[in-house]
Amino acid sequence: MRVAIAGGTGFIGRALTKALLERNDEVYIISRQSSSGRSEPSGVTRFTWSELEAVPALLEGIDAIVNLTGESINQRWTSAAKQRVMQSRMTAAARIAKLMQSLKYKPPLVVNASGISAYGISPDGIFDESSPTKVTDFLSEVVQKWEQAADTIPAKRLVKLRVGVVLDKKEGAFPLMAMPYRLFGGGKIGSGKQWLSWIHLEDMIQLILFILDNEDISGPVNGSSPDPVTNDAFGRAIGKAMGRPHWFPVPAALMRVLFGEMSTLLLDGQRALPRKALEHGFTFKYPTVDAAMNELVGSHR
Template sequence: MHILLTGGSGLIGSHLVKQWQGVHKLTVLSRSPEKTASQLGSNIIVVSSLSNINLNQVDAVINLAGEPIVGKRWSERQKKVLCDSRWHGTALLVSAIKAASTPPKIFISGSAIGIYGAQDAQLITEDYTHYHNDFAHQLCQQWEALALEAESPATRVCILRTGIVLAKHGGALKKMLLPFQLGLGGPISSGEQYMSWIHINDMVRLIDFMLNHPTLQGIFNATAPTPVTNVQFSKTLAKVLHRPALLPMPAFMLQLIFGEMAELLLTGQRVIPSNLSKAGYEFQFSELEPALCALLR
């Protein structure tokens, strides 16, 4: 299978490349092709423009590109960067897919559970529509709307509403590790907010699952079936590391450090992967403690 991938140097994309090397023909679209090529290896085709790719010869497009949402404070300028890095690239891909005479059979495009906005303990499936209209929701809603325009009798579209991806060498877990390893970790604010997580292995496996099940299309929550509260997550991480988890981080401190972006950490969503379960996907890691043990021990 010939796969075009954006975001190939990111957390999920780099794991996909590692998984698919030698299995599929991979072309990675990157704004920094030389840097990306050095990261991914010499046998991966890296291009800087869609004009260098004949989409009539591509079987699948995986769209994971986007500025990291927790990288910087959400100034108005940074919000524009976050939106443009997702919306512009997605729109270009969709236009190219629609212009192809024999377009790719599947377009898998990233999104996030942030589309649901700040929620309480409500159990959320893909059918949930009582969105909280905050910035994360607006960002993801437009991102998804653009991606869905690629849908046609020739091309099925799968949208991945991804939760907190747990991986040893990147993402949220890497940022959490040091204070917990030093015995300085603990819940955030009340700790009652839910964290909907997924092990990186399952993230890669479910994308592969979608490629190989031609009836699948639509919206999919890419989260493990057992979301946990922040208190539960903190206690489990501390247990796996054999450290205490006694020092909560007050809400005001997060708001001082991160500004509006702190709301991502202070609120949450209790999301379950209903559509993946209906499709027959079996999680390798459905419970948090075995997932953390596999990554950290």
């Protein structure tokens, strides 16, 4: 399979590239920087957006495009940062739509990453792919506009991958989430009742491969584990796997002072279930939070 990855140099993109190469697929990374002066692994070709806009035929005959492009939301949400977060996603979707229109042989599949925030903040709702989307805050607004932009992509099969919090030992949000427990200072954040829809990085990558290989999957797909948990339960699972106490609560007011509006990432959430993945037969390697934590931090006992 020949797969183009927009955002292929990011956290998920690098892991996806590695997994595709391991099964002997060809990977085309689309990024802002050219590969001049650097050697790419065998099986990897890098193009810039500018190169593709000038010569779209460079991607003629590929089988799929996976769009993972987007400014990180892990920063203080100033007006400028919000604009970058929104614009980066809108621009990438528009570029892919234009690229698709320029190709004679269009790839039949586009996987466009978005987020679990599509369902809005909810303390007690349970959401699957059939649930309506809702704008309740900045992130849910970003996802709604992101998915609307993706709808302009002329793909035979468009998958909107609503990604939860992706857990990995070294990258992403998890190392910071686990840090207080390493220092014996872990505990619930705010009320601890807010839901966290998470997924282990390995399962995230395998789910994308599963989508690439299964032609009957389209539309929204929740990229989250079948075991969403509350913030309190998540912290307890970290502490249990690490052999550390879960005892030091962090007041919501302190989080708002420290992180401003971005504190919603820790104080609010959604309870999302991966119904479509399960119905199509996808098997999670880490289906429960305890299984994930044992792999991520269990060796630190």
